[in-house]
Amino acid sequence: SQQGEEDPQALSIQEGENATMNCSYKTSINNLQWYRQNSGRGLVHLILIRSNEREKHSGRLRVTLDTSKKSSSLLITASRAADTASYFCATDASIQGAQKLVFGQGTRLTINP
Protein backbone atom coordinates (compact mmCIF):
# COMPACT_ATOMS: atom_id res chain seq x y z
CA SER A 1 0.00 0.00 0.00
CA GLN A 2 1.05 3.58 -0.55
CA GLN A 3 3.02 4.81 2.40
CA GLY A 4 5.21 7.73 3.33
CA GLU A 5 8.14 6.82 5.47
CA GLU A 6 10.44 9.42 6.95
CA ASP A 7 13.98 9.14 8.08
CA PRO A 8 15.55 9.75 10.40
CA GLN A 9 12.93 8.99 13.04
CA ALA A 10 14.60 11.52 15.31
CA LEU A 11 17.06 14.32 14.66
CA SER A 12 18.77 16.58 17.18
CA ILE A 13 20.87 19.54 16.02
CA GLN A 14 22.20 22.85 17.29
CA GLU A 15 20.36 26.07 16.66
CA GLY A 16 21.56 27.65 13.45
CA GLU A 17 22.38 24.37 11.75
CA ASN A 18 20.40 22.97 8.82
CA ALA A 19 18.04 20.05 9.26
CA THR A 20 17.29 17.57 6.51
CA MET A 21 14.48 15.05 6.66
CA ASN A 22 13.70 12.45 4.03
CA CYS A 23 10.51 10.74 2.95
CA SER A 24 9.94 7.73 0.72
CA TYR A 25 6.70 6.42 -0.72
CA LYS A 26 5.59 3.48 -2.80
CA THR A 27 3.06 4.45 -5.45
CA SER A 28 2.44 7.23 -7.98
CA ILE A 29 1.29 10.47 -6.42
CA ASN A 30 -0.45 13.68 -7.40
CA ASN A 31 1.43 15.72 -4.86
CA LEU A 32 3.43 15.43 -1.67
CA GLN A 33 2.94 17.67 1.32
CA TRP A 34 4.92 18.34 4.47
CA TYR A 35 3.23 19.08 7.78
CA ARG A 36 4.52 20.07 11.18
CA GLN A 37 3.05 18.98 14.49
CA ASN A 38 4.00 20.49 17.80
CA SER A 39 3.64 18.12 20.73
CA GLY A 40 -0.01 17.29 21.35
CA ARG A 41 -1.24 19.82 18.82
CA GLY A 42 -2.76 19.82 15.36
CA LEU A 43 -1.02 19.59 12.02
CA VAL A 44 0.22 22.71 10.29
CA HIS A 45 0.71 22.65 6.54
CA LEU A 46 4.20 23.70 5.48
CA ILE A 47 4.56 23.16 1.78
CA LEU A 48 3.13 21.21 -1.16
CA ILE A 49 5.07 19.99 -4.14
CA ARG A 50 3.30 18.62 -7.19
CA SER A 51 4.40 15.50 -9.01
CA ASN A 52 5.70 17.52 -11.97
CA GLU A 53 7.84 19.77 -9.75
CA ARG A 54 11.36 18.95 -8.60
CA GLU A 55 12.08 21.65 -6.05
CA LYS A 56 10.16 24.26 -4.12
CA HIS A 57 11.11 26.95 -1.63
CA SER A 58 9.17 28.70 1.09
CA GLY A 59 11.12 30.94 3.44
CA ARG A 60 13.67 28.75 5.22
CA LEU A 61 12.12 25.59 3.78
CA ARG A 62 13.31 23.77 0.71
CA VAL A 63 11.56 20.68 -0.58
CA THR A 64 12.77 18.38 -3.32
CA LEU A 65 10.89 15.61 -5.05
CA ASP A 66 12.36 12.75 -7.04
CA THR A 67 9.51 10.76 -8.54
CA SER A 68 11.88 8.24 -10.12
CA LYS A 69 13.15 7.33 -6.65
CA LYS A 70 9.79 7.99 -5.00
CA SER A 71 11.41 10.20 -2.43
CA SER A 72 11.30 13.72 -1.10
CA SER A 73 13.42 15.76 1.27
CA LEU A 74 12.65 18.71 3.50
CA LEU A 75 15.49 21.06 4.36
CA ILE A 76 15.11 23.64 7.11
CA THR A 77 17.92 26.16 7.00
CA ALA A 78 19.25 28.21 9.91
CA SER A 79 17.18 26.25 12.41
CA ARG A 80 15.60 27.91 15.42
CA ALA A 81 14.43 26.55 18.75
CA ALA A 82 10.84 27.14 17.59
CA ASP A 83 11.37 24.61 14.79
CA THR A 84 11.35 21.84 17.40
CA ALA A 85 8.42 19.63 16.37
CA SER A 86 7.53 16.48 14.49
CA TYR A 87 7.55 16.69 10.71
CA PHE A 88 5.41 14.47 8.51
CA CYS A 89 5.27 13.93 4.81
CA ALA A 90 1.88 13.10 3.34
CA THR A 91 1.17 11.79 -0.11
CA ASP A 92 -1.99 12.18 -2.11
CA ALA A 93 -2.71 9.60 -4.76
CA SER A 94 -6.46 9.96 -4.97
CA ILE A 95 -7.84 9.30 -8.43
CA GLN A 96 -10.98 11.33 -8.10
CA GLY A 97 -12.93 13.17 -5.51
CA ALA A 98 -11.55 14.39 -2.24
CA GLN A 99 -7.93 13.89 -1.26
CA LYS A 100 -6.85 11.01 0.88
CA LEU A 101 -3.59 11.92 2.56
CA VAL A 102 -1.34 9.09 3.66
CA PHE A 103 1.08 10.18 6.36
CA GLY A 104 4.46 8.80 7.25
CA GLN A 105 5.67 8.03 10.75
CA GLY A 106 7.32 11.42 11.07
CA THR A 107 10.68 12.79 12.09
CA ARG A 108 10.99 14.21 15.58
CA LEU A 109 13.25 17.28 15.26
CA THR A 110 14.87 18.83 18.32
CA ILE A 111 16.73 22.10 18.03
CA ASN A 112 19.13 22.66 20.91
CA PRO A 113 19.84 26.26 21.90
Add this chain to the structure above:
Amino acid sequence: EPEVTQTPSHQVTQMGQEVILRCVPISNHLYFYWYRQILGQKVEFLVSFYNNEISEKSEIFDDQFSVERPDGSNFTLKIRSTKLEDSAMYFCASSSGTVGEQFFGPGTRLTVL
Protein backbone atom coordinates in the same frame (compact mmCIF):
# COMPACT_ATOMS: atom_id res chain seq x y z
CA GLU B 1 -7.29 33.99 9.57
CA PRO B 2 -10.00 31.33 9.21
CA GLU B 3 -9.37 28.09 11.01
CA VAL B 4 -10.91 24.70 11.65
CA THR B 5 -12.24 24.30 15.16
CA GLN B 6 -13.04 21.13 17.07
CA THR B 7 -14.95 20.40 20.24
CA PRO B 8 -14.44 19.09 22.78
CA SER B 9 -10.68 19.25 23.13
CA HIS B 10 -10.76 16.18 25.37
CA GLN B 11 -13.48 13.57 25.70
CA VAL B 12 -13.43 10.77 28.25
CA THR B 13 -15.97 7.99 27.87
CA GLN B 14 -16.68 4.52 29.11
CA MET B 15 -16.24 1.55 26.83
CA GLY B 16 -19.46 0.82 24.98
CA GLN B 17 -20.70 4.39 25.04
CA GLU B 18 -21.34 6.53 21.98
CA VAL B 19 -19.43 9.74 21.37
CA ILE B 20 -19.89 12.56 18.91
CA LEU B 21 -16.90 14.63 17.94
CA ARG B 22 -17.67 17.99 16.44
CA CYS B 23 -15.87 20.10 13.89
CA VAL B 24 -16.51 23.43 12.26
CA PRO B 25 -14.62 23.51 8.95
CA ILE B 26 -13.53 26.70 7.24
CA SER B 27 -16.69 28.29 5.93
CA ASN B 28 -16.07 28.27 2.18
CA HIS B 29 -14.50 24.82 2.08
CA LEU B 30 -16.32 21.98 0.35
CA TYR B 31 -14.29 18.92 1.32
CA PHE B 32 -14.12 17.55 4.82
CA TYR B 33 -12.02 14.85 6.42
CA TRP B 34 -11.47 12.94 9.61
CA TYR B 35 -8.10 11.47 10.63
CA ARG B 36 -6.95 9.84 13.80
CA GLN B 37 -3.60 9.48 15.52
CA ILE B 38 -3.09 6.82 18.15
CA LEU B 39 -0.49 7.96 20.68
CA GLY B 40 2.98 7.61 19.23
CA GLN B 41 1.76 6.44 15.84
CA LYS B 42 1.19 8.00 12.46
CA VAL B 43 -1.82 10.02 11.42
CA GLU B 44 -4.34 7.75 9.70
CA PHE B 45 -7.05 8.70 7.21
CA LEU B 46 -10.56 7.75 8.25
CA VAL B 47 -12.99 9.35 5.82
CA SER B 48 -13.53 12.14 3.31
CA PHE B 49 -16.86 13.85 2.71
CA TYR B 50 -18.14 15.97 -0.14
CA ASN B 51 -21.55 17.10 -1.30
CA ASN B 52 -23.24 15.51 1.70
CA GLU B 53 -21.88 12.07 1.13
CA ILE B 54 -18.81 10.01 1.89
CA SER B 55 -16.23 10.31 -0.85
CA GLU B 56 -13.84 7.67 0.45
CA LYS B 57 -13.33 5.74 3.66
CA SER B 58 -10.55 3.62 5.04
CA GLU B 59 -10.65 0.11 6.45
CA ILE B 60 -10.73 1.64 9.92
CA PHE B 61 -14.01 3.39 9.16
CA ASP B 62 -16.36 0.47 9.71
CA ASP B 63 -20.00 0.39 10.77
CA GLN B 64 -19.01 1.69 14.18
CA PHE B 65 -18.31 5.09 12.63
CA SER B 66 -20.52 7.59 10.87
CA VAL B 67 -20.20 11.17 9.71
CA GLU B 68 -22.76 13.85 9.22
CA ARG B 69 -23.05 17.47 8.23
CA PRO B 70 -26.19 18.30 10.18
CA ASP B 71 -26.26 21.95 9.20
CA GLY B 72 -24.30 24.43 7.13
CA SER B 73 -21.38 24.68 9.50
CA ASN B 74 -20.83 21.54 11.57
CA PHE B 75 -19.23 18.26 10.55
CA THR B 76 -19.49 15.44 13.06
CA LEU B 77 -17.92 12.05 13.65
CA LYS B 78 -19.99 9.58 15.64
CA ILE B 79 -18.39 6.54 17.18
CA ARG B 80 -20.86 3.96 18.43
CA SER B 81 -20.05 1.47 21.15
CA THR B 82 -16.56 2.75 21.78
CA LYS B 83 -13.69 0.35 22.38
CA LEU B 84 -10.46 0.83 24.28
CA GLU B 85 -8.55 0.89 21.00
CA ASP B 86 -10.57 3.89 19.82
CA SER B 87 -8.53 6.03 22.21
CA ALA B 88 -6.67 8.49 19.99
CA MET B 89 -6.46 12.07 18.80
CA TYR B 90 -9.11 12.71 16.18
CA PHE B 91 -8.39 15.47 13.70
CA CYS B 92 -10.88 17.14 11.42
CA ALA B 93 -9.65 18.84 8.26
CA SER B 94 -11.15 20.75 5.38
CA SER B 95 -10.05 21.90 1.96
CA SER B 96 -11.42 24.13 -0.75
CA GLY B 97 -10.64 21.73 -3.56
CA THR B 98 -9.49 18.24 -4.38
CA VAL B 99 -5.86 19.29 -4.72
CA GLY B 100 -3.88 21.33 -2.28
CA GLU B 101 -3.55 22.08 1.36
CA GLN B 102 -5.81 20.53 3.96
CA PHE B 103 -6.41 22.70 7.00
CA PHE B 104 -6.42 20.73 10.23
CA GLY B 105 -8.17 21.45 13.47
CA PRO B 106 -6.44 21.19 16.85
CA GLY B 107 -7.90 17.73 17.47
CA THR B 108 -10.06 16.01 20.05
CA ARG B 109 -8.31 13.65 22.41
CA LEU B 110 -10.64 10.69 22.99
CA THR B 111 -9.95 8.49 25.98
CA VAL B 112 -11.99 5.30 26.33
CA LEU B 113 -11.87 3.73 29.77
